[in-house]
Amino acid sequence: MSKDSTDDARGTSEPVLIARNVTKRYPLFNSPGHRLSTALFGRFMKRPTEYSALEDVSFELARGDALAVVGRNGAGKSTLLQILSGVLEPTSGSVSAPRRVAGLLELGSGFNPEFSGRENIYVNAAILGLTRAEISARLDAIVDFADIGDYIDQPVKTYSSGMFLRLAFSVAVNVEPELLLVDEALTVGDVFFQQKCYARLNKMRLNGTSVLLVTHSMADAAEFCNRGIVLSQGRIVFAGRSKEAVEYYFHHESHTPTGRRRVATAELAPLSTETEAPYPEREESIDLSTHKQFGDGGVVALRMLVTDKDDEPRRVFTQGGIMRIYTDYKVDKPIDVPLAGVQILNAKGILVHGKNSLQYSEAPPKGLAAGTIMRCVQDIELGLDTGEYTLDVGVADVEDSLFERRHQLSPSEIHPHIRLLCHLSGVVRISIVHAAERYPSPASHYGIADLPGDQRIAVLACADHELSTASAQA
Numbered sequence: 001m002s003k004d005s006t007d008d009a010r011g012t013s014e015p016v017l018i019a020r021n022v023t024k025r026y027p028l029f030n031s032p033g034h035r036l037s038t039a040l041f042g043r044f045m046k047r048p049t050e051y052s053a054l055e056d057v058s059f060e061l062a063r064g065d066a067l068a069v070v071g072r073n074g075a076g077k078s079t080l081l082q083i084l085s086g087v088l089e090p091t092s093g094s095v096s097a098p099r100r101v102a103g104l105l106e107l108g109s110g111f112n113p114e115f116s117g118r119e120n121i122y123v124n125a126a127i128l129g130l131t132r133a134e135i136s137a138r139l140d141a142i143v144d145f146a147d148i149g150d151y152i153d154q155p156v157k158t159y160s161s162g163m164f165l166r167l168a169f170s171v172a173v174n175v176e177p178e179l180l181l182v183d184e185a186l187t188v189g190d191v192f193f194q195q196k197c198y199a200r201l202n203k204m205r206l207n208g209t210s211v212l213l214v215t216h217s218m219a220d221a222a223e224f225c226n227r228g229i230v231l232s233q234g235r236i237v238f239a240g241r242s243k244e245a246v247e248y249y250f251h252h253e254s255h256t257p258t259g260r261r262r263v264a265t266a267e268l269a270p271l272s273t274e275t276e277a278p279y280p281e282r283e284e285s286i287d288l289s290t291h292k293q294f295g296d297g298g299v300v301a302l303r304m305l306v307t308d309k310d311d312e313p314r315r316v317f318t319q320g321g322i323m324r325i326y327t328d329y330k331v332d333k334p335i336d337v338p339l340a341g342v343q344i345l346n347a348k349g350i351l352v353h354g355k356n357s358l359q360y361s362e363a364p365p366k367g368l369a370a371g372t373i374m375r376c377v378q379d380i381e382l383g384l385d386t387g388e389y390t391l392d393v394g395v396a397d398v399e400d401s402l403f404e405r406r407h408q409l410s411p412s413e414i415h416p417h418i419r420l421l422c423h424l425s426g427v428v429r430i431s432i433v434h435a436a437e438r439y440p441s442p443a444s445h446y447g448i449a450d451l452p453g454d455q456r457i458a459v460l461a462c463a464d465h466e467l468s469t470a471s472a473q474a
């Protein structure tokens with residue numbers, strides 16, 4: 001994707017958007033009856049308790065900046081966007097926004113379903129402040145970018161959500177807004193259109209448009225935006241560079257469905273430091289003992305830490321970078337040969353990579369007695385597509401006699417003898433973002449994996465006439 005996480009210092013110019021102490025509270029009613037009686041007899045009734053969707057939110061956005069707003073479901077992201085776009089009034093606080101703000105909020109919200117796409121372009125662009133002549137001058141560009149063929153003259157009620165997005169995005173970017181607000185909308189488009197959108201957004205940023213992107217895709221947030229804020233229960237809990245915001249989100253806000261919690265290192269089982277695999281003691285360690293573990297038992301996963309190759313804890317990696325995974329296990333029943341491994345699954349749950357001790361050249365320690373604490377340190381080069389992935393970890397065991405003959409045995413001969421002792425699914429989420437300096441083109445490759453390889457092209461004949469001259473001479 002042609003995204004760009006320019007971490008530049010654009011923030012020096014006058015801010016185009018200023019939010020000051022923005023708060024949005026909703027009354028909390030006990031029941032529909034309570035809501036009705038409050039409406040009818042409000043001044044005589046006890047006031048309902050209030051729910052704060054946004055609390056004291058302040059930030060500034062500079063010209064050309066792209067700000068990612070991330071947070072868990074219900075954190076207040078859409079409420080913030082609605083307030084910034086003027087759809088919703090804040091309970092208190094103020095917003096100073098530029099004159100021309102285009103929004104991709106609820107898809108199709110600005111369209112009249114009975115009008116054709118072309119007619120809606122006029123209505124939409126007029127709302128954004130363009131005169132009829134200005135719209136006519138841009139009409140071809142808008143229709144071209146939307147690229148929905150003859151549907152442009154059909155009523156938009158016949159459109160798919162992808163077509164809505166194409167038209168809405170095309171209008172929004174062609175009216176040259178000073179600020180563009182995008183709420184998850186881009187995820188509706190197919191991958192080619194998404195690439196086209198991000199390329200266009202980057203171009204607009206260079207021309208000074210500021211972008212505010214609400215997204216659940218940490219890869220998009222880290223890659224496309226240069227600034228980021230993390231919202232939690234209506235409050236800003238982190239503001240800074242987008243990659244740091246995503247790291248913060250992963251470490252403090254994102255939880256797996258099993259309710260895994262982060263623990264202080266001191267709570268974990270004491271481990272010997274007399275080891276060749278030292279564990280970088282960091283508070284970002286994940287306590288695996290509270291995570292659901294499958295398998296025959298006999299091994300319990302204790303904790304893990306995901307770092308880069310310099311042992312810095314990370315959840316965001318650049319394409320082709322090294323991810324190091326430390327995993328500690330406690331052996332409860334004796335093991336012949338432990339096979340420890342890591343699996344990487346993409347957002348669709350497809351296994352994109354999995355490897356265990358059977359497939360590495362260095363053999364693991366053998367004959368582990370009950371009570372042994374084992375540490376697996378695995379480095380993986382992330383030659384993968386950008387996006388989000390989850391990790392599974394686990395341990396199996398196999399008899400030593402089979403392990404020693406692993407080079408001669410086919411998978412079908414050895415697999416039936418592997419006993420899964422413990423497996424943990426979705427223990428952590430990571431993002432892979434584009435490494436601009438590493439690849440000659442913004443799309444590093446197509447598909448899930450970036451397989452190593454090279455290409456040579458030789459010219460066999462210069463042009464047709466030379467070929468025909470050569471054959472005539474022959």
Ligand SMILES: Nc1ncnc2c1ncn2[C@@H]1O[C@H](COP(=O)(O)OP(=O)(O)OP(=O)(O)O)[C@@H](O)[C@H]1O
Pocket residue numbers: 026051052053071072073074075076077078079080
């Ligand atoms: N009209 C409303 N009345 C009462 N509560 C509301 C209303 N609109 C939103 N809320 C509440 O405000 C909180 C923030 O909602 P918001 O939609 O802004 O969250 P979000 O971060 O966009 O969530 P998601 O990621 O699920 O889209 C939620 O708890 C939501 O239930």
